[in-house]
Amino acid sequence: MDEFFEATITVNGKAVTRRVQPRQHLIDFLRDELGLTGSHTACEHGVCGACTVRIDGQIRRGCLMLAVQAHGCSVDTVEGLTDSGELGALQQEFHERNALQCGFCTPGMLLTAQELVATQPDATREEIRDFMSGNLCRCTGYQSIIDAIEEVIVTRRKGAQP
Amino acid sequence: MKAAPFAYAKPGSLREAFALLERHGDRAKLLAGGQSLIAALNMRLATPSILVDLTAIPGIDGIQLRGDHLAIGALVRHREIERSELVAKHAPLLSQAAPHIAHVAIRNAGTIGGSLAMADPAAEWPACCVALEAHIVAASPKGERRIPATKFFKSLFTTALAPREIITAVEVPVAGANTRSAFLELVRRRGDYAIVGLAAHTQLERGALTRLRLVYLGVGDAPVSAAGAMEKLEGKRATPEAIAAAQAALEQDLSPAADLTHSAATKLHLARVLLGRALAALVT
Numbered sequence A: 001m002d003e004f005f006e007a008t009i010t011v012n013g014k015a016v017t018r019r020v021q022p023r024q025h026l027i028d029f030l031r032d033e034l035g036l037t038g039s040h041t042a043c044e045h046g047v048c049g050a051c052t053v054r055i056d057g058q059i060r061r062g063c064l065m066l067a068v069q070a071h072g073c074s075v076d077t078v079e080g081l082t083d084s085g086e087l088g089a090l091q092q093e094f095h096e097r098n099a100l101q102c103g104f105c106t107p108g109m110l111l112t113a114q115e116l117v118a119t120q121p122d123a124t125r126e127e128i129r130d131f132m133s134g135n136l137c138r139c140t141g142y143q144s145i146i147d148a149i150e151e152v153i154v155t156r157r158k159g160a161q162p
Numbered sequence B: 001m002k003a004a005p006f007a008y009a010k011p012g013s014l015r016e017a018f019a020l021l022e023r024h025g026d027r028a029k030l031l032a033g034g035q036s037l038i039a040a041l042n043m044r045l046a047t048p049s050i051l052v053d054l055t056a057i058p059g060i061d062g063i064q065l066r067g068d069h070l071a072i073g074a075l076v077r078h079r080e081i082e083r084s085e086l087v088a089k090h091a092p093l094l095s096q097a098a099p100h101i102a103h104v105a106i107r108n109a110g111t112i113g114g115s116l117a118m119a120d121p122a123a124e125w126p127a128c129c130v131a132l133e134a135h136i137v138a139a140s141p142k143g144e145r146r147i148p149a150t151k152f153f154k155s156l157f158t159t160a161l162a163p164r165e166i167i168t169a170v171e172v173p174v175a176g177a178n179t180r181s182a183f184l185e186l187v188r189r190r191g192d193y194a195i196v197g198l199a200a201h202t203q204l205e206r207g208a209l210t211r212l213r214l215v216y217l218g219v220g221d222a223p224v225s226a227a228g229a230m231e232k233l234e235g236k237r238a239t240p241e242a243i244a245a246a247q248a249a250l251e252q253d254l255s256p257a258a259d260l261t262h263s264a265a266t267k268l269h270l271a272r273v274l275l276g277r278a279l280a281a282l283v284t
């Protein structure tokens, strides 16, 4: 069963075509084939959120998606979204508030938080907690992460006011 | 862990999918959102020889209002239901339940068809579909049949689906002016599977609860209708006495098994708490 499929995936804006085995997870494809090691793997069954990547504009678990399923999709990782500057405000605030220690969970936290900031610009602290519930952090105790996200949301809201 | 090797096919029609199922029999597994199946493959709880990816099959996605029901395609993602205005208007119980399913990254991928086929007794969609008296539409080479949700969930991870049937849609009766619904669940952390959850649905006729449906999740092998509690409340107002009688009836209705952190007695207590809260929500 060493069947291969040719998959064309747009990763961080650039189309790549590779032969992949069906059993290969998207996260392993990104890390092992493309060297994009910013997204991490830990639990490999959907619980921790370390592998969060963006598929066609929405966050997903990279460990619960096969590379073949991403054929024809557009995938963004923490590397691409850092280069584009999209994560800049969150990264700055995470840095200011020590919202990371070992940093293992951070790429997943940033991608998840960015989807929140984009889709729920009025999120309350409680809603931030709900939205971030699928991302585990073994270091920070979460408060500083929630603080950082809240700060970005509040700052944007102030900026949006006339 | 990594999944064992398997082959992969992405049929472009139901007919092609049936042919693949015919050819590979039990060694084939249908793949929708993958949020249960790929986790099971990773842990090697499932080792199919081929995955049949349903996501390129036309006509089994999308949400449509069709007369007296809302047709929700099998491939519709949890998150789509959560954000759908059609659903909020015509099947508000589903909008209330959606945010309790897993986490956003999982809701962006997981489908309602996959959840119904999976039949996890702690999952939200099965209990909602039973409470709403929805129908599950299943297709096979022989044609299509509409299975009442009340007869669909047989036991733990077991449904009325025949081996090679594919869920294509779920049909939910649309809410009327007097329809009220409430979805409540208790979890240790947002997005976890429910410790106990309750899907409640009624037609409120001049303050009285009629056609009341109280369906619990997380307390049995499948969604559990609280028949005794429903009977105590049918046609009545939610007075403190009626609520207390219904809460007492739950002792007969439910026989929850203990889980790792909650005894059976705790679960029964929590089921009563949820009943009180749900009734308050239905009548306000």
Ligand SMILES: Cc1cc2nc3c(=O)[nH]c(=O)nc-3n(C[C@H](O)[C@H](O)[C@H](O)COP(=O)(O)OP(=O)(O)OC[C@H]3O[C@@H](n4cnc5c(N)ncnc54)[C@H](O)[C@@H]3O)c2cc1C
Pocket (backbone or CB within 6 Å): A045, A046, A047, B029, B030, B031, B032, B033, B034, B035, B036, B037, B038, B039, B054, B074, B100, B101, B102, B103, B106, B109, B110, B111, B112, B113, B114, B115, B117, B118, B120, B122, B123, B124, B125, B165, B166, B167, B168, B191, B192, B193, B194
């Ligand atoms: C960390 C985590 C937490 C979760 N928490 C919850 C939760 O709180 N509540 C909850 O309800 N779910 C939860 N889930 C599961 C999630 O909702 C899944 O999306 C859902 O159970 C399965 O849907 P899917 O589309 O991902 O199906 P898949 O994983 O692709 O398939 C699941 C099963 O259904 C079969 N199947 C899929 N589609 C069809 C079809 N159309 N016809 C016939 N058979 C089909 C497959 O063959 C497979 O056996 C969680 C998952 C994870 C990883």
Ligand code: FES
Pocket (backbone or CB within 6 Å): A040, A041, A042, A043, A044, A045, A046, A047, A048, A049, A050, A051, A052, A061, A062, A063, A064
């Ligand atoms: S590695 Fe994907 S959720 Fe943990």
Ligand code: FES
Pocket (backbone or CB within 6 Å): A099, A100, A101, A102, A103, A104, A105, A106, A136, A137, A138, A139, A140
């Ligand atoms: S900073 Fe170490 S896991 Fe979050």
